[in-house]
Amino acid sequence: MEEKRVTEEMLSSHDGKDGRRAWVAIRGEVFDLSQSRLWRDGEHMKRHLAGRDLTDEIQASPHGLDVLKREVVKRVGVLVSREEVSPLPRSLEFVLGRFPILRRHPHPMMVHFPMAYVLGAVFLFIVESFAPRGWLLERCSFALLVMGALFTPIAIVTGLLTWWVNYGARPMHPVKRKLQLAVVLALAEIASLIVRARGPIQDEILEGLYFGLLVIQALCVVGLGWYGGHLVFPYTGKK
Numbered sequence: 001m002e003e004k005r006v007t008e009e010m011l012s013s014h015d016g017k018d019g020r021r022a023w024v025a026i027r028g029e030v031f032d033l034s035q036s037r038l039w040r041d042g043e044h045m046k047r048h049l050a051g052r053d054l055t056d057e058i059q060a061s062p063h064g065l066d067v068l069k070r071e072v073v074k075r076v077g078v079l080v081s082r083e084e085v086s087p088l089p090r091s092l093e094f095v096l097g098r099f100p101i102l103r104r105h106p107h108p109m110m111v112h113f114p115m116a117y118v119l120g121a122v123f124l125f126i127v128e129s130f131a132p133r134g135w136l137l138e139r140c141s142f143a144l145l146v147m148g149a150l151f152t153p154i155a156i157v158t159g160l161l162t163w164w165v166n167y168g169a170r171p172m173h174p175v176k177r178k179l180q181l182a183v184v185l186a187l188a189e190i191a192s193l194i195v196r197a198r199g200p201i202q203d204e205i206l207e208g209l210y211f212g213l214l215v216i217q218a219l220c221v222v223g224l225g226w227y228g229g230h231l232v233f234p235y236t237g238k239k
Helices: 008-013 037-042 055-059 065-069 090-098 106-128 137-167 173-196 204-232
Strands: 004-007 023-026 029-032 074-080
Touching: 004 008, 008 023, 008 137, 023 055, 106 137, 106 173, 106 204, 137 173, 173 204
Parallel strands: 004 074
Antiparallel strands: 023 029, 029 074
C-alpha cells in the first residue's frame, strides 16, 4: 500500500487547534500526536507547536526518537514538497505556475463585492425609512442587491477553486460553514429579487418579509467574513 504523501501545507493545517489533528514531521516522516495528553491544542511544553517539522527540536530535546514508538503516536506518512505531489491536473498547475496570482487571489478579490453590495443594500433600505421622499434610496438599495446577487455565484466558484488548489478540497470546518452560508445567502438573494421584482413594495407584510431576507443576507455576509478571516488569520489564543 502506497504511503500517504504529506505536503508542507497539509502539515501546517494540522496544527491541533480548534479540533484539528496535531501532526509533526520528524526526519521526513509525519506523525499524528492528537491522542497524546502532552500535545493538547497542538502544543507541547509551551514551546513546541504541531503543524511543523520538528526534526531539529527533537534532536535537542531530553528524550530521543523512542517517544515516536508510543501507542498514542500514529505514523501518517512521509513529508514531501509541494512540487512532488499535487491533486491538480498538469494543465492547471502549468497555468498557476505561469500566473501565480491565480493561486490565491481570485476569491479574495471577488468575495468582497457581494459582501459590500449586500451590506450596502441593507443599510440604504434602513436609511430610506428616515430619509425625505424623493431620495430614491430604496431603488439604490435594490440595485446593490442585484449586483450582490450577480457576484455571489462568482465568489462561490472562485472560493471552491481556491479550496481545491490550496487545500486539496479536504474537509475543513471553516470551509464547510462558508459553503453553507453561501448557499443560504444565494437563496435569500433570489427570494428577495422575486419579492421586489415588480417594483417598490407597498404591502407591509411583503415589506417585512423583504427586510427579513435582507437581514438574513447581512448575517450570512458577517458569517462568511468571520470564517474567511479564520482561514487566513487562524486564532491561536496567544498575544
